[in-house]
Amino acid sequence: MRQSFSVGIAALDTWVQSIAELCEPACILLCDGSQTERAELTRQLLANGTLIALNPKKRPNSYLCRSDPRDVARVESRTFVCSRSEADAGPSNRWREPVGMQAELLTAFRGCMQGRTLYVIPFSMGPVGSPLARIGVELTDSPYVALSMQIMTRVGSAVLAELEKGADFVRCLHSIGAPLLEGQTDVAWPCNPERTTIAHFPEERAVWSFGSGYGGNALLGKKCFALRLASVMAREEGWLAEHMALLGVTSPSGERSYVAAAFPSACGKTNFAMLVAPPALAGWSVSTLGDDIAWIRPVAGRLRAINPENGMFGVAPGTNHRTNPNAMRAIAADTLFTNVALTDDGDVWWEGMTEEPPTHLIDWRGRDWTPQLREPAAHPNSRFTTPLERCPSLDPNWNAAEGVPLDAIVCGGRMSRDMPLVFQTFDWEHGVYAAATMGSEATAAAESGLPAIRRDPMAMLPFCGYHMADYFAHWLSIGAQLAGPPPIFRVNWFRRDDNGRLLWPGFGDNARVLVWIVERARGRGNALVSPYGFQPGHADLPLAGLELPQAQFTALMQIDATSAESEARTHDELFAPMLDRLPPALLRQRDLLRQRLQSDASNASLPAANGSSAPSTPSAA
Ligand code: GTP
Ligand code: SPV
Ligand code: MN
Numbered sequence: 001m002r003q004s005f006s007v008g009i010a011a012l013d014t015w016v017q018s019i020a021e022l023c024e025p026a027c028i029l030l031c032d033g034s035q036t037e038r039a040e041l042t043r044q045l046l047a048n049g050t051l052i053a054l055n056p057k058k059r060p061n062s063y064l065c066r067s068d069p070r071d072v073a074r075v076e077s078r079t080f081v082c083s084r085s086e087a088d089a090g091p092s093n094r095w096r097e098p099v100g101m102q103a104e105l106l107t108a109f110r111g112c113m114q115g116r117t118l119y120v121i122p123f124s125m126g127p128v129g130s131p132l133a134r135i136g137v138e139l140t141d142s143p144y145v146a147l148s149m150q151i152m153t154r155v156g157s158a159v160l161a162e163l164e165k166g167a168d169f170v171r172c173l174h175s176i177g178a179p180l181l182e183g184q185t186d187v188a189w190p191c192n193p194e195r196t197t198i199a200h201f202p203e204e205r206a207v208w209s210f211g212s213g214y215g216g217n218a219l220l221g222k223k224c225f226a227l228r229l230a231s232v233m234a235r236e237e238g239w240l241a242e243h244m245a246l247l248g249v250t251s252p253s254g255e256r257s258y259v260a261a262a263f264p265s266a267c268g269k270t271n272f273a274m275l276v277a278p279p280a281l282a283g284w285s286v287s288t289l290g291d292d293i294a295w296i297r298p299v300a301g302r303l304r305a306i307n308p309e310n311g312m313f314g315v316a317p318g319t320n321h322r323t324n325p326n327a328m329r330a331i332a333a334d335t336l337f338t339n340v341a342l343t344d345d346g347d348v349w350w351e352g353m354t355e356e357p358p359t360h361l362i363d364w365r366g367r368d369w370t371p372q373l374r375e376p377a378a379h380p381n382s383r384f385t386t387p388l389e390r391c392p393s394l395d396p397n398w399n400a401a402e403g404v405p406l407d408a409i410v411c412g413g414r415m416s417r418d419m420p421l422v423f424q425t426f427d428w429e430h431g432v433y434a435a436a437t438m439g440s441e442a443t444a445a446a447e448s449g450l451p452a453i454r455r456d457p458m459a460m461l462p463f464c465g466y467h468m469a470d471y472f473a474h475w476l477s478i479g480a481q482l483a484g485p486p487p488i489f490r491v492n493w494f495r496r497d498d499n500g501r502l503l504w505p506g507f508g509d510n511a512r513v514l515v516w517i518v519e520r521a522r523g524r525g526n527a528l529v530s531p532y533g534f535q536p537g538h539a540d541l542p543l544a545g546l547e548l549p550q551a552q553f554t555a556l557m558q559i560d561a562t563s564a565e566s567e568a569r570t571h572d573e574l575f576a577p578m579l580d581r582l583p584p585a586l587l588r589q590r591d592l593l594r595q596r597l598q599s600d601a602s603n604a605s606l607p608a609a610n611g612s613s614a615p616s617t618p619s620a621a
Contacts, residue, residue, distance in 0.1 A: 005030075005120065009163050012137060016120055019139050019173060024111045025118035031146055033156030041147040049188040050144055051336075055346030060333040064348060065144060066366055067214055067339055070193040073381045074216040074223065074265075074446045076462050079198040081228065083466070088202075090467030091577035092457075101199050105208050108177065108195060112141070112210070115180030119146040122160050122169075123153035125226050125295075125308035130401035132239075132295055132306045134230065135162055138172040138220050144189075145174060145218050148336065151311040151385050153221045170205045170229055172220035177211040189213060200224060202232040202465050214338075215313060215383065226293045226308045228465035235466060235474045239297035243459040245269035246290040246307050248395045248404070249518045252283025257407040257518040260294045260305055262435065262459040266381070266443035267414045268493060268506075270314040274326040274393055277511035280545030284515055287395035288326070289404065290388075296406065298481050304403040309388070316340050316382040318352040323507045326393045327384075336385040339364040341377035350378035380444035408521040412491035413440025413456055418563050419492040421504055421556045422513045424520050424527065424534040428479035431488025433589035434533070436472050437571045438490065455574040469581035476583055487521050490532070495556055503556045505546070512542050530559055531596035561601035568593055 005016040005028045020028055031037060042063065045051040051063040081093040082101045089095035119140050126133025138149060149155060163169060177192030196211030207224040209217060216223035230241035244260040251257075263269050270291040277284045290307025291314060297304055314327060316337065321328050331337075340348045342362040349361055363369035363377045388398065397404050409431070413419075419439075425431035436457040446462065454461065457468060464471050479485040491513060493506040516536050519525030527534035538553045571590055575582055 004028075007160065009160070012122075012163060012169070015137075015171060016118075016139065020118060022106065022109050023113035023118065023141070023175060025113035025141060026115055028118045028120060031119055031121045031150070031155055033150055033154070038147065038150055041143050041150070045143055045147065048186050052342065054337075054348065058345065058347040059335070062331075062333060062335045062337065062348075064340065064342055065336060065338045066188065066364055068187075068189040068191050068193070069365055071189065071191045071196075071212050071214045072339060072379055073214065073444065074462070075196050075198070075212060076446050078196045078211075079200075079462070081200050081202065081465055083202050088466055090464075090469065090581075092461055092464060092468045096199065098201055098203075102201075105197065105199060105210065108197065108210050109173070109175060109208070112175045112177050112179055115182070115184070116141040117143070119143065121146060121149050121155055122163060123149060123155045123221055124159045124162070125153060125221055125230070126306045127399050127401045128154055128158045129162060130306065130403075132297055132304070132401070132403050133308065134170065134225075134233070135159055135167050136170040136172050136221055136225050138174060140174040140218070142174065142176050142213050142218065144213055148219050148313075148385050149221060151336065151387050152219055152309055152313060154310050168205070170207070170225050172207050172209075172225055174209045174218055174220055175211075176213045176218075198224065200228050200465060202229060205229060205233070215381075219313070222293070222309070222313070223463055226295070227460070227463035230295065230308075230465075231460070231463070231471065232465045234295070235470065238478075239295065240475070240478060242294050242296060243292065243463050244290075244294040244409075245273035245292065246294045246305055246404070247273045248287035248289065248397070249514055250285045250287065251518070255522075256287075257521060258289075258305065258404045259408045259410060259514065259517065260296065260406055262409070262411040264413055264440045264443070264456045264459040265446060265462075266315055267412070267440060267459070270312060270327065271324050271507055272510060274324055274330075274391060275511055275514075276325055276393075276508050278508050278545060281511055281515060281542055284511060286393060286511060286514070288388075288391050288393045289395045289398045297403070298478060299402075301483050303406040303478075303482065303486060305406050306400075306403040307388075307398065311385060311387045312391070314384050314386075316348075316350040316353075316384055317376070317378055317380055319350070319384075320353050323352070326391060329392045330390040331384045331386050334387065334390060337382070338385070339379035339382035340384075341369060350382055351376050351380075406486050408486050408489060408517050409435075410489045410491055410517060411435045411438055411458060412493070413438050413459075414443065414494045415439060415453075415492050416441065416494060416496045418560065418567055419490070419495060420530075420532065420535060420559060421493075421495065422489060422491045422516065422536065423530065423532045424517075425488045425490070426533055428485045428488065429476065429585050430533065430589055430592075432472060432475045432479065433586055433593070434490050435475075435488060436586065437574060439567075441494075455571075457574070467578070467581055469578040469583070472586055473581075473583045476585055489517050489520075497555060503552060509546060512546070515542050516540060531561075531564065531593065531600045532559060559600070561597055565594070565597045565601065568597060
């Protein structure tokens, strides 16, 4: 047990020492990422009741953890960007003045680790030593966070070696904000929800997170570093830090294309990254590099991407052998489950895992549960934490230092109405507009109280660490540097009919759309022109083996000119608070979209010339 810290790296030693003086932990432990360390953390978490060992015959080396019911998701209302100037945080962030925030945090953190161990976690986001990777060090008093970081990032001595060579690092300070005082007994999930604060200091490359132990609030390599801070670093250094899955698509002839996909939280990235193509698409396959974050950089005239993470923190509900067989195989062992239900034989269960729920469970709160109860047995934002290496569809280049070349960018929200299944934007500038104005319906990945539909530009609304208009300008400038930037597509798996039924089967069948996307990206594949862009006709999508009548296809693809126009009018609500910095190109794209919709509406009132019947059915071109 020691309270002093020295590994001979001055910048690290000084920082850890000063934080230890502030937080007063009982001891300090340097994490090396080893199996021994993982076993020790697990042993300790089992001993104090944070983890429950699952049945080793059913789920080897796997554990269940139940959080405090008040600490179950990212807390956007308590997440701040503390840039020196308020204007730099922009209208999409909660800004706090950094000096005042720092003073408040010093008060909160003073003595907050009493009775607890301070874990020092040196980690790399991206393959250690890769020119696209960046280093962070997380200081935390949560052994659950230490264990999770071991799965989610590359932790260990190779990272220290980089620091010894003088590599800079992002300072990630985390406390659950619950000191363990003399004579007190610990609880299974100590936290401090009343005082939860997640504060980013972009100029200092630092994040201070207090009070929560859950997910993106506490695993600071993820949203805090790899998105909010990294987006600022990326803008300065000429690259992009994005909330995107990263996957390979291999054709029957063996040609592999790489695709990055920005969908908002709980809108399908993990499922898309791991999808298994239906048998009718014989020869096509998808390989996985990442399910949540991509760092993308122009290299020699092309975009190259890495997944900075090393594990998956995936949504459990809805995951089953049909929707995501690769995920089910990945989480068959060596996995940490949080807030799922426990079966009587010591395994896990969540809504959607099986058609029929078990007759008895222990729910995510540790209470007896039967199907008669109206509440879900697993929390809607319950998650699995598993190493990427367990993924059966892992791409051979998942760990490549130079990343993979990007052939297409896809984005899309959760929209029950109006938005077609897929369209390709006309060019980079139009693509940036379409990605920026993406809308999505609220999900459980963040606390409730969000509006039913929100604009979520590039799925980055909660994660862009600087002014959103500057972010749009940065996207535009990245494309302008490239001779042939990858095409940008919009997708929507979630459109419903008037009876509320999903019009598209989704999951593995999304491969049908993906095939069209990579064919288009390769300059093949047919399309029609619509006001939104290029859309596949019924014959252009590989739909063999799928029961999808023409009428349903039309309903999936249709653009109703009237509702599309009113949808487009609401884009102004996104832009209004940022007009002073908004790139003129986006206003131009807005006007072009309106013109296309208007002329489409007037065309639709004329008798159809080419036999196309429904208004705004895309016209052949
Ligand atoms: P985060 O980890 O929060 O960023 O979420 P994500 O974007 O990785 O979403 P994920 O793949 O975990 O899916 C979230 C929810 O949407 C799950 O309940 C899935 O079952 C469901 N889902 C994913 N893909 C599809 C799809 O193609 N169609 C339908 N209907 N549901 C989907
Ligand atoms: C998300 O909300 O986008 C997630 C989960 O991926 S969390 O790590 O909590 O941010
Ligand atoms: Mn995510």
